[in-house]
Amino acid sequence: MSDNAFSIAVVGAGMASAPHLAGLLDLRERVNVRHVVARSEARARVFADALPHARVTLDLDTALADPHVNAVLLLTPPNTHLELGAKIAAAGKHLLVEKPVDVTTARARELADICDRHGVVAATVLQHRTRDASRKLRQLLDARALGDIHSASVAVPWWRPQSYYDEPGRGTLARDGGGVLMTQAIHTLDLFLWLAGCPDEVFAYAITSHAHRMECEDTVAGVMRYGSGCIASLHASTAVYPGFDERIEISGANGSATLSGGRLVVHYLDGSVIEEGEAASLGSGANPMAFSHDAHRAVMANFIDAATRGAEPVASLRSALTVQLLIDALIASSANRRPMPVKPGSPT
Template sequence: MINIAIIGTGAISSSHVKGYLQFKDECKIVALCDIYPDKAHQKAKDYQLDVDIYDDYKELLNRPDIDLVSVCTPPYTHAEISIAAMNAGTHVLVEKPMASSLEECHAMNEAAKKNKRILSVVAQNRFTNPMMKLKQVLDTKLMGPIVHTQVDSYWWRGYSYYDLWWRGTWEKEGGGCTLNHAVHHIDIFQWMNGMPAEVTAVASNASHDNAEVEDISIAIMKYDNGALAQITSSVIHHGEEQQLIFQGKNARVSAPWKVKASKSKENGFPEDDPQLAEQIQQVYDRLPSISYEGHTGQIYDVLLAVNGKKDVLIDGKQGQQTLELITAIYQAANTGKTVKLPLTKEDPFFTREGILTHAKHFYEKKNVVENFSDNTITTGGKYE
């Protein structure tokens, strides 16, 4: 039996609780921790959990019986808590974003390596049938080389969203929509398409003058082979339509799923290629569905890894690559210069201190509330 502790009992922790409860034969939640103990007690009551409650994660980590912790705290605390947990001999599933800086990512991966512990970074949108199937279709290369990718990470958040005490600041949230919302789609993008060679970007705050951080950014990425990609990260898009479109030389595929194939007439104008489109569609239709989706799917993946049955799909190195791409977007948007990848320790946005020094404040934070009475959230990822 794998003993689970959850550190941080805010809104996203419910997805972890529900996930672990799906596997009662494999694991048991034995402890909850939050700096606001009343929240932890309420969470235990909501899910009828027989657990110990802590207000200090360091005290929790003194327990020798904890096998795996879910870190569901604000982003600026992820590195400290995850490293302490791994040093205490515990495996870690840490919420997105992995950390506030690439320097912290490196330290987390070093701790995982030194302690021979599993470090998995939440990217629950990979664990959806549309994304798993799209990835496998792309791996067939039937589309030909990918020449352009379009990522629309569209979300909508009201003005009061940034009133929560830790949101909307570079110090505590680490960034805006690019880091904390589009991280899902940027992770999928780099998983499916690989890392680009350079990034150019702009960012703005168009609707939230109670936040230091951006509420929209647009990045253009270039690969060594000349292929381009564009990523829009936003919390100002009504409807929250989210999509990834991969244009190959022979065909396009996307999530939500759509396939279109064209071939050239003698004069260079397009005509449909129904044979290729049907071939790609048949591949997609034959792919099996995964048993568990979202957080539950990733938790199942981590539990299998803890039991030695597989490697995690999303380890610390994958999480680091995603944050590296996000960091490059921030550096490019703030400096007005194209950024070359990979980033190095000399880059101004490599460390948390560098980010705090160089990141533009669009506005200063105005309002502060400790907690909202309504903790319901949406996590996107329907791809319909």
């Protein structure tokens, strides 16, 4: 570890912490984990023991009082993010928080405002934006290589067994803020917004299928409409056995692009083809952690650059509000059985 390494505290050591731990180990020359804070001392100990200088700290205030701590990686349940994030920002520590920002858009916006007031870098773990294939497609769309976009589709046909939802709080409004949209599809929806921009209006149906006993939706189908005339379909579910790769398709006047499983294929009208990235497991099946940690490592590396060098966060906390606004509109459309506008905002 370098003497100039960025120092952080990790708060939360549950299932979501595994890819972060792997990424931190890869970046150990750049980042030093000084504290691991968790309600379960045993889980905190497993995380801390894997790192060279980490110590288990059961009290967040102790970690925040450490003058050597530059930032906090917040991995606790979504309904805790506002209160904990506000305390972290007030201590002058930069904040990287797992998705979603919080269980409601209002709470998420409040946390973004608090971080702005305290002048700390605030970013969200929306790692799909970091993948090579995603960034290549963004470049092509920014250059209008596909021409005017007329249609698109987003599909997240995943599977989760009932045992996944039997964990207390999972798939509930109180802890998670929703079902498949807020917990699984949020990554692909955010990526789609980052690529194609925010639609003006949505019309959707959300259901809880016979596959699960849970409070919130496990299946959503809908349409997104843009002011340009472009329309995009949406299907997101955790009731599609055994689970298949998420997929984004974007079609324009000059050709079409397909982004699936971390791989991009672009077909142009002149017959030329562009390919980028390699197919990889993204946790679509019964094991939600069956994916590479490379994108989590990229998010942390970018966050360090943002906090130390003034780089733009790849997924700023405020930019993550847009996908939550979209999810709000989709759920509201289903509840009201009519099209709903999406409030303005665009991820950057």
